[in-house]
Amino acid sequence: MTALEFANKIKAKFGDLISEPMEFRGEVEIKLADPEKIFDVCQYAKNIGLDYLVDICSLDNYGNDPRWTVVYHARAIVNGVEIRIKTDVSEEKSELPSVFGVWRTANWHEREVYDLMGIRFSGHPDLRRILMWEGYPYHPLRKDFPLAGKPTDLPGIAFTKVTPMEGGPFVTLPTIDDSGVREPRVRVPEGAEPAISDKRRV
């Protein structure tokens, strides 16, 4: 079964909840209108052959509503076909059902999303932070969190300080030019403000 056939089969089952399958560069994605139904959709996707959850990603559409987009990458191991299932979650809610009951690997993926983006998963068996430590007050991949970090202190466990950016962040260019052009430099896009953390530069 091709990716498009998988997508159409899910669409046939759930009807208006699922958007028309979108295809871009040979990759297929569908969008689920109601995040509360994500468990049922994923359960069905697994039953029709998408037996492997590659990853769960989350997007911060900062300034737009709904703020979060959660992306599930599901794959059929027999032929390597993959589709993406997306769903939007509002900032007020910041919660959707866990798919741990479908794919057990979702356990750590959901913990990562919770840790770095702050989206909770109801029904998750063990929703703890996975990279930062328990008690760290922020979710660092959110767009309103500065790259240089914020100072925190949890005596006896861990502390963080604001990182000196030294005029950075320094970024490379995606180009086939030689290393002199590619090399990491300060590249502030046109009209954008310099890094929030760097007071010396402003």
Next chain:
Amino acid sequence: MQSTTEYGYNSKIEGDAVLTTVDAALAWFRKNSVWPMPMGLACCAIELMAVGASRFDISRFGSEVMRFSPRQADCMIVAGTVTYKAAGFLKRIYDQMPEPKWVIAMGACASTGGMYRSYATLQGVDNVVPVDIYISGCPPRPEAVLDALMKIQEKIGKEPILRDTVIAKALKLS
């Protein structure tokens, strides 16, 4: 009756003896058997393995006894990126090492945070433990690690051991 005891060096009596101060001898023992604690946290640890392997052979400098228990180590080699989460247990491991102890910060990340200027990375391991030697490089060549080891041997060799120490008090030397 007159004493015939000769003071000073006499090859007929002492055979193959070498005279030195106790301090220098202890320093010599100490600096030629530095037992490292390989605090491997990232890619520098791979280069540290190369230092221990036959081509570079750290045992030429008496440091081949890598100890994974801090209680048996003299010198912590911090090889790799130290995150804030890791900083806590790094400090705890350092505190468990018996005195005297030394620290080598291996590579750009351990020394300054390196290219990781972000919310998660400790900007230099000297924020939590006292560092004796910094090695530049990303990662440093094994030769640079051996050079740092020789530098730390030099430093250990110059440290006064029998001054205001427990040993000195036991020997009533100070």
